[in-house]
Amino acid sequence: MSLVRPRVDCIEGYVPGEQPQDGGWVKLNTNENPYPPSPQVVEAIERAARAPLNKYPDPLATAFRRAVGELFDVDPDWVLPANGSDENLTILLRTYVDPGELVSYPYPSYILYETLADLQGADHRRLTLRPDWSWDVEGARETINHSKLVIVPNPNSPSGNRWDDTTICSLIPPRGLLVLDEAYGDFADEPHRMQLLQSEHGPRIVVTRTFSKSYSLAGLRLGFAVAHPEHITAMRKVKDSYNCDAVALAAGTAALLDQQWMLDNCRKIRATRARLSEQLERLGFDVVDSQANFVWATHPERPHRELYEQLKSQKILVRFMQFPDVGVDGLRITIGTDVEIDRLLEALADILRSS
């Protein structure tokens, strides 16, 4: 007799990208930032280490929320920090979705949404994107109309493209909320600055952001949601009292205050992204125009799984992803440093030349 909830018993659990713990890898598989966090972040952590860690952190994360508020010109009551964007997504499901209610999301996209909906006992449906990664909004309309939450990553993963505001607003469910997962938002040529929240659609949108990508802090687990205060108040009831630790909050606050560091890294990543995209196309790949810190590359002839395996045998990790029910597979390649990308391109050129 299993004591586990049937819904949990039958899921696989989300499998994150490989995280080899030994050294020597060119790691281009989990969209980490190749550059270190700001030196001010490192100093903030060192200061936090010597502050009274025997005391609980500020449960309201006052200083952190103020820094986010100043950055996006919103009141701190619009901000909820969390233990990574993952936690904010879980909090959103637990705040708004009763078992049996409907959650929908684009497909192919970030498959974690499905696991989270399963854990909450929600019904869930995929909104299949067109082969060019654009929305079939009319085809999705019926499902959206019945959804409590529609969760949309923008830019999308694995494709890296970004949808325009008009499209995004057309996805708001009439009796629910649109969750806009902007994990990769800072890598766009013109990043959003929460403008949609100030529009007439604002009250029906929750934006989630993370420090894992643009701020180079995947190791730290910190994210935040921005939304009208009634949503933040409801979500706060669901979160653990002290969901963010004192060290992460101090580091996150320092990261927000050093915008220049983050912006400089994003600029470098955009330049490398352009170069990688161009070189991959020269090697015969089709590459989606990316607004994120990765590109989605498909080769018209070579099996992607083999390319992935051959790269892996050279200690170069990219992400092989397949979405068999829509006949999509390919390689999602994180933008590394220029040196890492050169190594990848050389290896790929060799592989494609041989056999």
Next chain:
Amino acid sequence: MSLVRPRVDCIEGYVPGEQPQDGGWVKLNTNENPYPPSPQVVEAIERAARAPLNKYPDPLATAFRRAVGELFDVDPDWVLPANGSDENLTILLRTYVDPGELVSYPYPSYILYETLADLQGADHRRLTLRPDWSWDVEGARETINHSKLVIVPNPNSPSGNRWDDTTICSLIPPRGLLVLDEAYGDFADEPHRMQLLQSEHGPRIVVTRTFSKSYSLAGLRLGFAVAHPEHITAMRKVKDSYNCDAVALAAGTAALLDQQWMLDNCRKIRATRARLSEQLERLGFDVVDSQANFVWATHPERPHRELYEQLKSQKILVRFMQFPDVGVDGLRITIGTDVEIDRLLEALADILRSS
């Protein structure tokens, strides 16, 4: 129209103890350790700050689980770290309890269990303790028999007493699990070392521990569960992929490796606890024999809320707690440093002398 789940809409949310952010307080209200964490922990955090924080942490927390395993002589597969014990309790509810299933816990006790059960849509029932904080096991039997989870803090809060193993094992639900919340376990005169998990009852018990109390790391948010591997495997499906950050895991591992530091602090706290209990009794309080880092004190004549307010006006914070439906109220006083406890005792003596 509220979009929030009705179950969430109608709860208050757990209200943690006051956390004043200004200085100058004698803070004896949230059971923090008055002593700092081990210097080795501080060094581990500083090292982690300079390690590649742009990379995700080890999702399996291998080094940390190995350290816990060595401490309690179990395989690392028996261990699940979490973002504080709070997260492990949430994970347990989400792994084992479907909406409508029954969760029960002693009362008066840690009221957070009720909030967590509410959030999961569970039914929940209080198992009322006798006035001397002992169990009426036969009176609780019917509820236990229908429970999916029985959650028991041992030592209990706010009373601080610890129940013996025979009593604990009699609380295991026949079609569910007993969650043994040992947040205060290290402060007992003879701490448990997960022996119950090795007994015939082991497969039906999950123990949760935290670094917030004995390891002086409330600011860091780290806890762990220990249980037979089938439970850990199920719980792992529910947790976020990277629920513990690299800094917290490094700090926790260092804390585990410096047992002497923790044991020395616990010894000091036990000595202060004995002195505080004795002095409170001299001042006319009834004090429960505590195995935790706090004492539960009641005064036969003076209203506890007034005592709390009068102490607070002198910047001394203790926890006034009331459980009106069973006619219980009193003061839960955290064991601070000897200097802090002297200040408390002087203030209390003054207050009791006057009026």
